[in-house]
Amino acid sequence: xxxxxxxxxxxxxxxxxxxxxxxxxxxxxxxxxxxxxxxxxxxxxxxxxxxxxxxxxxxxxxxxxxxxxxxxxxxxxxxxxxxxxxxxxxxxxxxxxxxxxxxxxxxxxxxxxxxxxxxxxxxxxxxxxxxxxxxxxxxxxxxxxxxxxxxxxxxxxxxxxxxxxxxxxxxxxxxxxxxxxxxxxxxxxxxxxxxxxxxxxxxxxxxxxxxxxxxxxxxxxxxxxxxxxxxxxxxxxxxxxxxxxxxxx
Amino acid sequence: xxxxxxxxxxxxxxxxxxxxxxxxxxxxxxxxxxxxxxxxxxxxxxxxxxxxxxxxxxxxxxxxxxxxxxxxxxxxxxxxxxxxxxxxxxxxxxxxxxxxxxxxxxxxxxxxxxxxxxxxxxxxxxxxxxxxxxxxxxxxxxxxxxxxxxxxxxxxxxxxxxxxxxxxxxxxxxxxxxxxxxxxxxxxxxxxxxxxxxxxxxxxxxxxxxxxxxxxxxxxxxxxxxxxxxxxxxxxxxxxxxxxxxxxxxxxxxxxxxxxxxxxxxxxxxxxxxxxxx
Numbered sequence: 385x386x387x388x389x390x391x392x393x394x395x396x397x398x399x400x401x402x403x404x405x406x407x408x409x410x411x412x413x414x415x416x417x418x419x420x421x422x423x424x425x426x427x428x429x430x431x432x433x434x435x436x437x438x439x440x441x442x443x444x445x446x447x448x449x450x451x452x453x454x455x456x457x458x459x460x461x462x463x464x465x466x467x468x469x470x471x472x473x474x475x476x477x478x479x480x481x482x483x484x485x486x487x488x489x490x491x492x493x494x495x496x497x498x499x500x501x502x503x504x505x506x507x508x509x510x511x512x513x514x515x516x517x518x519x520x521x522x523x524x525x526x527x528x529x530x531x532x533x534x535x536x537x538x539x540x541x542x543x544x545x546x547x548x549x550x551x552x553x554x555x556x557x558x559x560x561x562x563x564x565x566x567x568x569x570x571x572x573x574x575x576x577x578x579x580x581x582x583x584x585x586x587x588x589x590x591x592x593x594x595x596x597x598x599x600x601x602x603x604x605x606x607x608x609x610x611x612x613x614x615x616x617x618x619x620x621x622x623x624x625x626x627x628x629x630x631x632x633x
Numbered sequence: 634x635x636x637x638x639x640x641x642x643x644x645x646x647x648x649x650x651x652x653x654x655x656x657x658x659x660x661x662x663x664x665x666x667x668x669x670x671x672x673x674x675x676x677x678x679x680x681x682x683x684x685x686x687x688x689x690x691x692x693x694x695x696x697x698x699x700x701x702x703x704x705x706x707x708x709x710x711x712x713x714x715x716x717x718x719x720x721x722x723x724x725x726x727x728x729x730x731x732x733x734x735x736x737x738x739x740x741x742x743x744x745x746x747x748x749x750x751x752x753x754x755x756x757x758x759x760x761x762x763x764x765x766x767x768x769x770x771x772x773x774x775x776x777x778x779x780x781x782x783x784x785x786x787x788x789x790x791x792x793x794x795x796x797x798x799x800x801x802x803x804x805x806x807x808x809x810x811x812x813x814x815x816x817x818x819x820x821x822x823x824x825x826x827x828x829x830x831x832x833x834x835x836x837x838x839x840x841x842x843x844x845x846x847x848x849x850x851x852x853x854x855x856x857x858x859x860x861x862x863x864x865x866x867x868x869x870x871x872x873x874x875x876x877x878x879x880x881x882x883x884x885x886x887x888x889x890x891x892x893x894x895x896x897x898x899x900x901x902x903x904x905x906x907x908x909x910x911x
Contacts, residue, residue, distance in 0.1 A: 422819040422820070422822070423790075423819055525676075554675040554676055554846060555675070555846065555847075555848075555886060555889055555890055556675065556885060556886060556902065556903035558889070559889035559890075559891075559900040559901070559902050559903070560902050562899075562900055563900055563902065566899060567899070581820060582820075582891075583820075583893060584891045584892055584893055585891050587892075587893045587894075588891030588892075588897075588898075588900070589891075610894075611893060611894045622821055623820065623821065624893070625824075626820040626821045626823065626824050627893065629849050629853040630824060630827045630828075630831075630850060630853040630854045632831060
């Protein structure tokens, strides 16, 4: 299978601190790949490094055959790769209507026929046209995250970088957003790289996952291995135990 | 059980706004003894408002009414501000969600805990300091002397939350209200903090109200669970009976969580019925 995205020996350094320490991952086309770990493990940094938002000092990133260097990214990269952030309250411009928010990426990439594109994008994420001229503060958290997904999808990317897309949402709303993400992935044959601290979510959404700790990949396993407990790292076991809830000893 | 520690009968919290009255809590009733009670619900269900009303922390714009709100013989509704203030911290304590925001950023940790203690007990500094160090050790902070000197930004989230618990328990309260005490923490740290809280609560024989959005976590931690929806309790059940939950909202909440070892695509979503909110 073709590789959609890969990172080799990737290092991100802030002052003297190695946020990423020789990290390597490889994601095939159409695959959904998860990154799990505790806060500070570097999972979000890896995503940001791929998007050109973190200072990469060493290593290579390859996306769709194109090797990226430095923080600069070509316009075609941004068309190919889009990101959805964790906090839907912070990632939408508060003074812009949903229509304006969705128009922006189309204008940047010079995509014509914005009218139908915006209508279709809103339809696809399950928000009717009635939401088009509202402001973000008039929407709930789940609806905002749908807008953020619509904004990412409107330029028809191949790869979606998802940084904890549901951790700011209630459990029932999380289920709706996860279903939506699965639906669009199936429809558009997208590649997902998804960060989450919730093993349950990653197991549900991803075929393979990398467990990270302290800027390093501890191990890369198939999601099924979590069920069968076929993993070697002790840290993975700790995470799995923790996800099962509290036990009185 | 002779007399319940806390009796809440038909508690209502409402906020008048320009566009009408927002009813955050609409008639919640329960009694609490020396047990662990969980209050679960989604954002906006009124679970935190319930906790805050008991604590007496509803902002001045809010209106709290109840047929009865009684804490070990004291009528909280008719108690003066001064009386309530002497209860807060001493007999009823509250652990908040995020230690980053709930600890004073410009005061060393030890000094903050000492302040709590000396607000309620007349003891000298030396004795207070010793009690604080002992308390820090009780929440399993190994190097208590060092942590005593640190400012909140110098400790991790899990450590901060332990400091918060230490601060809340130092005056020996009878009732602890924990409002999402572990939601801001990593899963692995979460269990440690819960373990510490669990141990201290059972050792000291306190009543605990555990407010959380995480139904599974609450049911694994508490004896009894109240499920809230739109300001009302829709179901009350023993934590062990969670699987036999009858209300469709509770069942929906349980079902919509992705679980390791299950393969359900798409996930069942909650179909909110308008009659639940009646």
